[in-house]
Amino acid sequence: MKLYTFEMAPNPRRVGLFVKHKGIDLATETVDLTTKAQFDPAFKAINPRCTVPALQLDDGTVLADVIAICTYLDSLYPDKPLMGTTPLEKAQIAGWCHRLYVEGLMGVADVLRNTGDMFKDRALPGDVLIEQIPALVDRGMKRIDGFYQAMNQEVEGREFLVGDSLSQADIDLYVCLGFTQWVKRDVPDTCPALQGWRASMAERLE
Structure with a gap:
């Protein structure tokens, strides 16, 4: 098997932390999104959707x-x-x-992909040219605010989101909170339970 990834990006990071926690030894290859390597013909032949992560099994x-x-x-x-x-x-x-994914990652993506030159005509992942919609930046910021408040309530008095042990749900929330920093946002002081939960997860996952 081979994992195609770009470690700093949120979706690859979700898988990266999963693999790290379980101690799985996987062959990996970096697909540099900053140089648009996901659109190279060689990678497009592997994943026509032009996204990472992608796990290629031994049978193809x-x-x-x-x-x-x-x-x-x-x-x-x-x-x-x-x-x-x-x-x-x-x-x-x-x-x-x-x-x-819907409430957290996509809220940040609204902001990130609809501003600046890096995502010009790439407002959505994939190989189809999609124009930016600047109005979605404000909507994304509101979604982030609502996400913080909702997650603060969810983690109040809880160590894990599901059951009594770490799960992919915890990894995904942790990655979402890190992703908000890409648009210069961070968990506010009005969400102390969420701040504490994130600090605890950092000790477990990093």
Whole structure:
């Protein structure tokens, strides 16, 4: 297997922290998004969606979604399970990962991809040219504010989002909070529970 990645970007980071926590030894290749290497013909032949992470299996099959990659690797390497051990945990973790992607990562992406030259005509991932919509920057900032407040309530008095052990849901929330710093935002002092939770996760994951 080979993992195509760009470690600092949020979706590759979700997988990177998963792999690190489980102690999986994977061959990796960096696809430098800053030079638009995701659009190189060689990588496009591997993942026509031009996104990372992408996990190419030994038979040539490619998994190009974080949840697909993590679910597959969690089944192959069951030690330190991160995708749940019971039907309820599996459902809750999948639900959290979806919620955090939609409410957290996409809120930041609204801001990041709709301003500046780096994402000019690349307002959405992939190979289709999509123009920026400046009005989405303000909406994204409001989404980030709402996300902080909602997550502060969710982690109040809780060590983990699901059950009594670390899961991919925790990794995804931790990555979301780091991603907000890309648009010069950080967890505000009005969210002390979330600040404390993030500090605790940093000790576990970094």
